[in-house]
Amino acid sequence: MYVCSCFGITEKQVREHAESGACTPRQIAGACKAGTDCGSCVRRIQALLGRGACPRRETEDTLGPAGVPVVAPVSGPRVAEAA
Numbered sequence: 001m002y003v004c005s006c007f008g009i010t011e012k013q014v015r016e017h018a019e020s021g022a023c024t025p026r027q028i029a030g031a032c033k034a035g036t037d038c039g040s041c042v043r044r045i046q047a048l049l050g051r052g053a054c055p056r057r058e059t060e061d062t063l064g065p066a067g068v069p070v071v072a073p074v075s076g077p078r079v080a081e082a083a
């Protein structure tokens with residue numbers, strides 16, 4: 001079934017791109033242009049990705065807003081090492 005009729009992209013193709021690491025609608029667009037014309041398919045693409053099409057989704061969810069991994073805060077430089 002077509003997800004993006006502007007570019008003739010199917011659900012299967014979106015899943016394949018997701019399995020290859022495209023875990024956001026923007027990454028899917030980068031892989032196959034889906035969502036870059038009228039944009040009416042973006043919600044469908046998001047829904048597909050949200051249904052577990054992307055195996056890396058769990059990893060992506062641990063990234064902060066700038067794509068930087070969310071890690072525990074690190075304390076300042078150790079005085080013993082700095083001296």
Ligand code: FES
Nearest residue numbers: 004006037038041
């Ligand atoms: S249906 Fe996908 S960009 Fe138009």
